[in-house]
Amino acid sequence: xxxxxxxxxxxxxxxxxxxxxxxxxxxxxxxxxxxxxxxxxxxxxxxxxxxxxxxxxxxxxxxxxxxxxxxxxxxxxxxxxxxxxxxxxxxxxxxxxxxxxxxxxxxxxxxxxxxxxxxxxxxxxxxxxxxxxxxxxxxxxxxxxxxxxxxxxxxxxxxxxxxxxxxxxxxxxxxxxxxxxxxxxxxxxxxxxxxxxxxxxxxxxxxxxxxxxxxxxxxxxxxxxxxxxxxxxxxxxxxxxxxxxxxxxxxxxxxxxxxxxxxxxxxxxxxxxxxxxxxxxxxxxxxxxxxxxxxxxxxxxxxxxxxxxxxxxxxxxxxx
Numbered sequence: 001x002x003x004x005x006x007x008x009x010x011x012x013x014x015x016x017x018x019x020x021x022x023x024x025x026x027x028x029x030x031x032x033x034x035x036x037x038x039x040x041x042x043x044x045x046x047x048x049x050x051x052x053x054x055x056x057x058x059x060x061x062x063x064x065x066x067x068x069x070x071x072x073x074x075x076x077x078x079x080x081x082x083x084x085x086x087x088x089x090x091x092x093x094x095x096x097x098x099x100x101x102x103x104x105x106x107x108x109x110x111x112x113x114x115x116x117x118x119x120x121x122x123x124x125x126x127x128x129x130x131x132x133x134x135x136x137x138x139x140x141x142x143x144x145x146x147x148x149x150x151x152x153x154x155x156x157x158x159x160x161x162x163x164x165x166x167x168x169x170x171x172x173x174x175x176x177x178x179x180x181x182x183x184x185x186x187x188x189x190x191x192x193x194x195x196x197x198x199x200x201x202x203x204x205x206x207x208x209x210x211x212x213x214x215x216x217x218x219x220x221x222x223x224x225x226x227x228x229x230x231x232x233x234x235x236x237x238x239x240x241x242x243x244x245x246x247x248x249x250x251x252x253x254x255x256x257x258x259x260x261x262x263x264x265x266x267x268x269x270x271x272x273x274x275x276x277x278x279x280x281x282x283x284x285x286x287x288x289x290x291x292x293x294x295x296x297x298x299x300x301x302x303x304x305x306x307x308x309x310x311x312x313x314x315x316x317x318x319x320x
Contacts, residue, residue, distance in 0.1 A: 034213060037079055037093070043101060046120040053101035054121060055093040057082065062090035064127045065307065066118060069093070070136030070160070070290075071229060072199070072218040074100030077135060079210065081292040084300030086307070092130070094121055096141065098225035100217060109228040111238070115144040122152065131307050132251075133157040136263070136289065137233060140242065147248040155307055156253040158279075159299075160264050160289050163243040164271035165236035178263065182230060187223045191215035203260050204287060204294040246275040253279040254306045256299065258287030280306065 036057075043053045055075045065085070069077035075093035082091065095102040096114050118141065122130060131154045134142030139161035146153040181195055190196065196215045232238070253276055257269055273281060282302050284291045292299035 033083075034076060034079055034210070037076055037082070041075065041101060044121065044124055046117060046124065048116065048120060049103075050097050050105065050117055050120075051103045052097065052117055052121055053095040055091070056125070057091040057093075058087065058089050060090060062088050063307070064092060064122075064130035065089045066092045066094070066122070066130050066132050066142075068114075068118065068132070068134040068138030068141050069096065069099070070138050071234065072099070072221060072226065073135075073138075073214065074217050076100075076210075076213060076217065077138075078292075080207070080296040081300055081303075084297050084304075086304045089307070090127075092121070092125065092127070094118060096138070098229060099221060104222055104225055106224075107228075109225070109232045111140050111144045111233045112148075114141040114233070115148060118145055119149055119152065128152065129154050131155045131157070133159070133303065134161070135159040135292070136161070137229065140233065143242065143246065143249055146251050146253075147245050150248070150250055153251045156249065156251045157256065157303060157306060158253065158272070159256045159292065160258070160261055161255065162239060162264050162268035162272055163246055163275040164268050165239040166265060167267040179230060179234075182226055185223055185226065189219035189221075189223065191219040202288050202290060202294055203258075206290070206293045210293075243271060243275045246272075249276065252306075254282065254302070255279050256282045256291060256302065257284070258289065258291040258294070259283050259285050260287060261289045263289045 037055050040055045040057055041053055042056065043051050045051050053075070063086075067075075067078045067081075069075060074095050078091075078093055085091065094117070097117055098104050098109060114137075118132075122128075129152055132142040132145055134140070134157070136159070139158040142156055142158060143161070146156045178199075185195065191212070192215065196219065199218070200211050200215055202211075255269075255272060255276070257264060261269075273279065284295060284298060287294045
């Protein structure tokens, strides 16, 4: 059942957005076409020794928008969203090091390494300034990019993000310890295992062909990379350090969550809101960790409006 949403403040398309959001989540999952992204994929050797794969779509004189995928994802993370984004955007979708078709070096996988790769990619593409959008791990990379290269950052969108580690439960343990499950994995990774199906699960329907492709891509990532990213970017110490550097993020920022995200729990969301008190906030009712898979049309409406400098984004919340 889809929760009833309410709107705060004023936004010219708020009523239409509410209808798009609520109707789209109730509809069957849209079929996701992957061939266009596969056909548009390139790779480039960066000065730091990494060969980075990336997809570039849209007019070369359009507004540059970088879309940074999440942990164990790839540029295909954005396949469902891309058709609904503004045709005026020059979309740049990198595969982070260790992921997708990019290099998988023995070292290094901190958020700073990921962000520096994105900076070098923009240098190579002669992009002086861009809007930076990131999902989950990608949101941490987006944040880090904006903090360190503010002159290269126009606006920032952080999807399913946090400024803290998961909260302890009453017994002192995390609510659900994904980390412990990942550390139990053995190679070769089975894309159809119980863990992988849970890792790619969603509270609302998503194209099963797309999910199978995502699982296969994730299973092709060496386990050492899974563990390196977990230890160097996503450990509790690293996640708790995010709030320390977030005050350096000065660009206009939008935060997007699904209300039923099982990974970025409410205390983690509140930590990011506290760290970025001037950020706009959009919460999609009933959606999970990947809201732009579950409701790409609704998420794109929010993103298109925020990245349009004339738009005024309000808070769109689930009431919890």
